[in-house]
Amino acid sequence: MRLLCYIAIMALVTYAIRAIPFVAFRKKIRSRFVQDFLYYVPYAVLSVMTIPAVLYATDHMASAAVGAAVAVVLAFFRRGLLTVALSACGAALLAELVLTYLL
Amino acid sequence: MAQTETIRQTPRRTDYITGLHHGIPIALGYLSVSFSFGIAAVSQGLDWWVAVLISMTNLTSAGQVAGLGIIVAGGTYVEMALAQLVINLRYALMSLSLSQKLCENYPTFHRAVTGFGMTDEIFAVASGQPGEVRPAYMYGLITLPFLGWTGGTLLGGLAGTLLPEMLCAVLGLAIYGMFIAIIIPPARDSVGVCAVVVFAAALSCALRYIPVFSGISSGFSIIICAVLASVFGALVFPRKEGE
Numbered sequence: 001m002r003l004l005c006y007i008a009i010m011a012l013v014t015y016a017i018r019a020i021p022f023v024a025f026r027k028k029i030r031s032r033f034v035q036d037f038l039y040y041v042p043y044a045v046l047s048v049m050t051i052p053a054v055l056y057a058t059d060h061m062a063s064a065a066v067g068a069a070v071a072v073v074l075a076f077f078r079r080g081l082l083t084v085a086l087s088a089c090g091a092a093l094l095a096e097l098v099l100t101y102l103l
Numbered sequence: 104m105a106q107t108e109t110i111r112q113t114p115r116r117t118d119y120i121t122g123l124h125h126g127i128p129i130a131l132g133y134l135s136v137s138f139s140f141g142i143a144a145v146s147q148g149l150d151w152w153v154a155v156l157i158s159m160t161n162l163t164s165a166g167q168v169a170g171l172g173i174i175v176a177g178g179t180y181v182e183m184a185l186a187q188l189v190i191n192l193r194y195a196l197m198s199l200s201l202s203q204k205l206c207e208n209y210p211t212f213h214r215a216v217t218g219f220g221m222t223d224e225i226f227a228v229a230s231g232q233p234g235e236v237r238p239a240y241m242y243g244l245i246t247l248p249f250l251g252w253t254g255g256t257l258l259g260g261l262a263g264t265l266l267p268e269m270l271c272a273v274l275g276l277a278i279y280g281m282f283i284a285i286i287i288p289p290a291r292d293s294v295g296v297c298a299v300v301v302f303a304a305a306l307s308c309a310l311r312y313i314p315v316f317s318g319i320s321s322g323f324s325i326i327i328c329a330v331l332a333s334v335f336g337a338l339v340f341p342r343k344e345g346e
Contacts, residue, residue: 003153009180010170011160013187014194019218021198023211036337038196042223043289043296044303044332045165045190046282048325051304052311054279058272067273071280075287082135085280093273100269 058092060099067092115239122243129224129244130251136164137252139277141259143168146271147175151260158256162222162249166190168278173322186322189329197226206235213238220245295340303332 050068058064071088079087113121137158144154149171161167166187173183198221205214217238225244229236263271290297306328310316319327 003174005180006170006174006183007153007157007160009183010157010166010187013184014161014163014166014191015219017188017191018194018198018221019215021195022202022218022221023214032341033337035196036341037333038193039342040295040299040333040336041189041329042165042193043286044299044329044336045325046286047300047303047332048307048328049165049169050279050282050286052308054276054283057276057279059269063273064276067276068279068283071283072287075284076291078288079284081132081281081284084284085135085139085277088276088280088283089273092276093270096269096273 058096060096063092063095063099066095115237118237118239119243122240123246124243125228126225126244126247129222129228130247132224133248133251134255134258136278136281137255138259138262139274139281140164140167140171141256141261142263142266142271143259143275143278144171144256145260145263146268146275147171149174151257151264154260155253155257159253162220162252163191163194164278164281169322169325173320176321178320178322182320182322185326189326193223194221194226197221197223197230201226201230201236204230204232204236206237209236209238213241217241217245220249222248224248295336295342298340299332299336302335303328306331 054068055061055064058067067088070091071084074084074087140158141151141154144157145151157167157170161170169186169190170183172178173186198218201221202214220241225248229241229244232240259274266274286296286300290300307324310319310324310328316324
């Protein structure tokens, strides 16, 4: 029951944010500050969610760090989402196998 | 109505099919990302159908990952609502922006339904369309990404219960890999984005590792860090006109 409450809250809040401006507003936001603030929000959110949580995503911090490093390098060279994500997994898996069976 | 009928309109069916076509690449991308969400959810103890239910009703990556964290940590409902509000605030701006592009006779009911499908990618494609956007096009555009997102979560959730534990843990990294792939290229191009990303990461680490802040839960931590970093960006690195 508590689980369904969580999901209902997530869904309702997310939906309201999307639908209310779509249905109600017809004018543009004029404030430069608010525009810039909203522009930066996604990057800030993703950064906060990734660091340091990514280091705890696998069984060993070392394998997660290897995966994250590979992702950063590939993303820096503008590889696509899928390439970056799968390469990070592959690198982490290799590291995980080395840690488990070779060390 | 009379006014719009004088303009030569493509049939609704054609609009819908055009939308479907434009949704294919988005759907493929979602399939893989939501697969890793499904795995992450199951590896953190949720049932596969719960993960699918979350994806069907939320249709958003960052919000769902944060929500998953709050559910697993047993956070409060207020925390959940506030975290979703801040994380998904960008959709309000996108909806606002796209609402200017909708055709004049876009009924309120269809606005309310298609508003559900506002994601970063759908917004990007819809706002890139020449001229006005009609309801049938929006429905077409949303259809496959919605199926991809839900289906990927289902596959991930099921795979998560079947695959060996080590492989699941490693695949959980995929969603962070995607986040990294989204933030790094713009951070390379824009000093402002780069500063916001670094500032947000530093705040996040501070809240996590400095003992004084240990009482702050993950949901509130995201809210505090994201708001502070975005205000910092807007104040110190205001964008130039048209950027």
